[in-house]
Amino acid sequence: MEYISLPPGLCTTTTAALACGVQPATVRDWVRRGLLARVGGTPKRPIYRLDDVLAAHAAPKPSSAGRCAQNRA
Template identity: 80%
Template sequence: MEYLSLPPGQLTTTTAALACGVRPATIRDWVRRGLLTRIGGTPKRPIYRLADVLAARDRPKPTRAGQRRDHPA
C-alpha cells in the first residue's frame, strides 16, 4: 500500500523512480550505495526528498568491474 498523501516535495520509492525515469530497484540501489538518503517513512515504505532524488540522479555513479556501459568509452 502506498501513502495516500505526502507533503509537497516528498516522494515514495515508486514516485521517485517515476520522477527520474528509472525503476524502483534503482532508487533502492542508490540508497544502498549511499547516493540517496531516506528522510522518513518505514523500512518497507521509505520517503525521500525530491531535491535529494534529483541530485542522486545527476550525480556520477561509481562503476563496478565488468559492468555494462550504455555509451562508448
C-alpha cells in the first residue's frame, strides 16, 4: 500500500527511485551506507526529502576498482 498523498518535497522509496532513474534497492542501499536519511513514515514505508534523495544520487560513489584496492590493503 502506497501513501495516498505526501506533502510537497517528500517522496517514498519508489518515487525516489523513479526520480533518480535507479532501482528502489539502490535507494535502500543509500540509506544503509548513510548517504540518505529517512525523515518519516514507517519502517516498511519510509519517507525521504526529495532534496536529500537528489543529493545522495549526485554524491560520489566508490568504484569497483576502489573497493578491490581497499580489500588488498
